């Protein structure tokens with residue numbers, strides 16, 4: 001008798017759980033898969049590459065397996081001057097984002113333009129390559145595989161680049177360091193508009209994983225932070241020790257992301273720095289100690305590139 005009641009109870013529980021999973025996971029999934037990628041979604045996919053959270057290719061979240069974003073002012077093949085262009089460099093073996101491997105997630109029109117004009121089907125992860133984001137005459141954004149269309153090779157583009165941004169690896173740092181415990185990347189449809197800028201649209205997230213919306217907000221939203229604060233110097237000081245520029249900030253310091261050596265190869269001594277900083281904080285010295293310039297491949301550099309890229 002008792003057994004029968006348990007059975008009915010567990011069946012009811014099972015049915016309720018399945019229905020609620022169907023409604024909350026499957027139905028929105030259908031809805032989202034019908035959304036076309038915006039230009040921003042394409043740029044994000046090419047900046048961040050495949051999966052920035054925990055994954056098989058970068059299990060310790062060190063920013064490996066990520067593309068490099070560069071700006072070009074001359075054609076890497078011919079050397080001719082061109083308008084400033086962002087290009088996304090995937091060294092051979094770097095994993096492609098979902099938009100390049102599962103083209104249907106781009107949305108019908110974007111997929112067609114990327115295939116016919118952009119020739120993305122010719123790209124393979126083994127060979128790597130260089131990609132651009134373009135906009136067609138009818139305003140459809142699409143991905144161009146510049147290695148096929150213009151003969152831009154990985155080596156030539158890295159050599160010709162004015163600047164290299166490690167924003168893709170930086171997103172991994174953002175996730176690993178838990179910045180999302182305090183900061184959102186999701187301005188809401190409220191007064192947020194005035195302070196933090198435009199809320200994102202559904203199509204902005206095609207192919208991005210994870211979305212890092214944040215858990216709940218204890219600090220400013222960062223979705224457009226690079227537009228309101230584009231000073232590399234300020235960010236460098238702020239990440240090394242937020243109290244240098246915001247005396248009452250509750251943000252933790254991230255000085256350990258600098259590694260052992262600064263840009264010139266000089267060793268970084270965090271203990272000695274702290275001692276000097278405390279003397280400054282207590283008013284014993286007028287000047288704060290200098291913040292080391294992060295080395296080119298350091299995790300600090302990756303994180304700063306990511307934040308500056310949030311426009």
Ligand code: HEC
Pocket residue numbers: 173174177178179180181182183218219220222225229242246249250251252254303307
């Ligand atoms: C304990 C909560 C906390 C964590 C964790 C945290 N922050 Fe902050 N952050 C703040 C607060 C509070 C402010 C505002 C005061 C200030 O500027 O220091 C801030 C400010 C900022 C700003 C300046 C925002 C603006 O509007 O100009 C940036 C950029 C930033 N944080 C990035 C990060 C990044 C990247 C991480 C992870 C490496 C991080 N923060 C981790 C609390 C946090």
